[in-house]
Amino acid sequence: MEIKVTRPKQFADMVRDYRLLADSKEIAVIKRGTTQSVTLPEGCKMLKAEIDWCSSPEFPVSEIRAGKIVVKNSFSSNFLKAMFLPLYYISFGKEMYLAIESEE
Template sequence: MEIEVTRPKQFADMARDYHLLVDGKEIAVIKRGTTQKITLPEGSKTLKAVIDWCSSPEFNVCDIRSGKIVLKNSFGSNFFKSIFLPLYYISLGKNRYLKIETGI
């Protein structure tokens, strides 16, 4: 299965890359503001995005309908969250720091 992965330009994490894991193995490095086409290995079950010690929840490959996903941090699009929640997201919420969404 081939998917298109988009990472929007967000202020947070602008100098760091996201690593995309399929079933626990790294298959791609996603840079800020880019879109990449990635071929998933046959029989893939889960996707996960990782940056440093933070990550996204596991995302089921079968939930990808359009063949497109978006990787972004959880608070980058909300001004109030970006002021008040970064400490939460890098400590207790470290497994929810990134989001994987379907479609564009």
């Protein structure tokens, strides 16, 4: 299955790359502000994005609509979260630091 992966330009993590994993195997490196095509391995069930020790929750491949997903920092779009919660997201919330969403 071929999908389009988009990573928006966000201030947080602007110099670091995200890694996209399919069933715990790295399949792509996603750079800031890019859209790229990624081929998922046959039989793949879950996607996950990682950066350093932080990650996203697992995202079921069956929920991908229109063959497009967005991988982004989960708190940088909200100014108050970006100011007050980074320590939470890199410690207790490390598995919610990134978000994968299906794009319509």
